[in-house]
Amino acid sequence: MPRVLFTPNLQRHVDCPEVSVEGDTVRLSLDAVFANRPQLRGYVIDEHDRLRKHMVVFVNGQPVKDRTGLSDAVAPDAEIFVMQALSGG
Amino acid sequence: MSDRLYAATRKGFFTLHRGPSGWNVAKVDFLGQNTNMTLQDPRDGMVYVALDHGHFGTKLHRSSDDGQTWEECAVPQFPPFTEEDQRKQAEAGEFGARRDFSSLKEIWELTPGGADEPGVLWAGTIPGGLFKSTDRGSSWELIRSLWDREERWQWFGGGKDHPGIHSVAVNPRNSRHVTIGISCGGAWATEDGGDTWECRAQGMRAEYMPPDRTGDPNVQDPHRLVQCRANPDALWTQHHNGIFRSTDAGRKWREIENAKPSGFGFAVVVHPHDPETAWFAPAVKDECRVPVDAKMVVTRTRDGGETFEPLTKGLPQSLCYDIVFRHALDIDNTGEQLAMGSSTGSLWTSDNGGESWNCISTHLPPIYATRFGR
Numbered sequence: 001m002p003r004v005l006f007t008p009n010l011q012r013h014v015d016c017p018e019v020s021v022e023g024d025t026v027r028l029s030l031d032a033v034f035a036n037r038p039q040l041r042g043y044v045i046d047e048h049d050r051l052r053k054h055m056v057v058f059v060n061g062q063p064v065k066d067r068t069g070l071s072d073a074v075a076p077d078a079e080i081f082v083m084q085a086l087s088g089g
Numbered sequence: 090m091s092d093r094l095y096a097a098t099r100k101g102f103f104t105l106h107r108g109p110s111g112w113n114v115a116k117v118d119f120l121g122q123n124t125n126m127t128l129q130d131p132r133d134g135m136v137y138v139a140l141d142h143g144h145f146g147t148k149l150h151r152s153s154d155d156g157q158t159w160e161e162c163a164v165p166q167f168p169p170f171t172e173e174d175q176r177k178q179a180e181a182g183e184f185g186a187r188r189d190f191s192s193l194k195e196i197w198e199l200t201p202g203g204a205d206e207p208g209v210l211w212a213g214t215i216p217g218g219l220f221k222s223t224d225r226g227s228s229w230e231l232i233r234s235l236w237d238r239e240e241r242w243q244w245f246g247g248g249k250d251h252p253g254i255h256s257v258a259v260n261p262r263n264s265r266h267v268t269i270g271i272s273c274g275g276a277w278a279t280e281d282g283g284d285t286w287e288c289r290a291q292g293m294r295a296e297y298m299p300p301d302r303t304g305d306p307n308v309q310d311p312h313r314l315v316q317c318r319a320n321p322d323a324l325w326t327q328h329h330n331g332i333f334r335s336t337d338a339g340r341k342w343r344e345i346e347n348a349k350p351s352g353f354g355f356a357v358v359v360h361p362h363d364p365e366t367a368w369f370a371p372a373v374k375d376e377c378r379v380p381v382d383a384k385m386v387v388t389r390t391r392d393g394g395e396t397f398e399p400l401t402k403g404l405p406q407s408l409c410y411d412i413v414f415r416h417a418l419d420i421d422n423t424g425e426q427l428a429m430g431s432s433t434g435s436l437w438t439s440d441n442g443g444e445s446w447n448c449i450s451t452h453l454p455p456i457y458a459t460r461f462g463r
Binding site: 009010013014039042043044046047048052053054055084085 | 142143144145146148161164167169191192193
């Protein structure tokens with residue numbers, strides 16, 4: 001199961017511990033996290049299910065390519081890291 | 090008189106209490122976070138604070154126990170940006186170009202509904218949406234009747250990248266009559282609870298526009314619009330190009346040209362019982378946003394704008410570069426108590442209609458909004 005980790009900068013606003021979830025894409029993995037933590041969604045995803053403009057998601061150290069659909073594939077042993085971009089904000 | 094005062098600042102939300110020796114900061118919530126709007130609902134006491142987390146978006150929190158505990162509630166959400174929207178944006182040319190109208194940037198205004206509408210809140214937002222909640226912020230509905238107006242595509246940002254709704258005034262005698270101010274989109278009103286809207290900015294003047302469009306109501310830049318509680322037809326606007334007044338609920342506006350030391354500014358409040366009395370916090374002009382002669386002044390008119398008095402007692406009269414943002418001047422229900430926060434973290438109060446001012450601090454974070462509690 002992929003592991004999902006969030007930047008500590010987000011932790012101060014909303015509870016977001018590391019978690020392992022089912023999901024073979026970034027979208028499915030994050031949705032699995034948000035299913036248990038619905039409030040967290042709005043901090044990462046905008047009202048149209050896109051990654052927020054100044055957020056970035058890495059899979060095994062590489063930034064995802066599909067920021068709108070979040071369709072990037074995720075292997076069972078992958079690490080998904082959610083953080084703020086260095087721009088904006 | 091109110092004994093609660095709230096200040097939403099760049100680095101936290103300050104609650105002040107008034108005791109025998111005056112106002113004191115009682116507590117700070119959301120320390121280090123950007124809070125830009127607040128409201129204590131006079132009907133049920135709920136305190137709301139809007140936060141702009143930057144990377145993580147705009148959030149709204151509420152407290153039913155005077156700030157002892159906070160609960161995150163919902164924020165307004167914008168509809169998808171459709172192909173039809175893209176076509177209209179392209180047709181609008183420069184005004185509509187390059188802007189993303191599909192996501193919330195800022196909650197810029199929070200106003201309670203009428204006394205007969207418990208739980209109703211209005212939110213003005215950037216980019217340019219008006220939202221209504223009927224459940225104390227647990228959910229929000231975009232007012233499509235305004236959002237779908239073709240004129241919206243001509244609105245543009247004034248200082249911000251997007252147009253924004255910063256003023257919502259609910260007629261205390263008729264909750265279905267709501268007047269709003271938009272930078273830059275003029276003033277608009279509904280008298281049927283939001284089913285239909287009319288642009289009401291006739292008489293305002295926009296010097297920044299090409300000459301043949303200076304009088305166009307839909308491109309005006311009211312910085313702040315307020316309504317007298319005792320006489321809801323009486324409106325005041327601090328506009329980008331000066332001070333304007335209406336005595337017929339915004340159908341016609343008259344420019345007030347004799348305000349000294351300046352007619353430029355952002356904030357205005359009107360006396361709740363006297364439509365002729367209003368206060369302003371002037372600055373030099375749009376391209377030089379500092380107090381005139383580096384002296385902090387509040388101007389007051391008590392005769393509907395015929396004359397103005399500069400009020401300076403207790404305010405710094407040298408080396409002062411504080412600007413009062415549009416929501417950072419407030420007046421309480423008595424009309425005697427005023428609070429004024431500044432861009433450089435000064436906070437002053439007056440308990441005699443501005444005749445004299447007490448300095449609470451000169452080193453708070455930049456203050457975006459001051460609001461008296463109930």
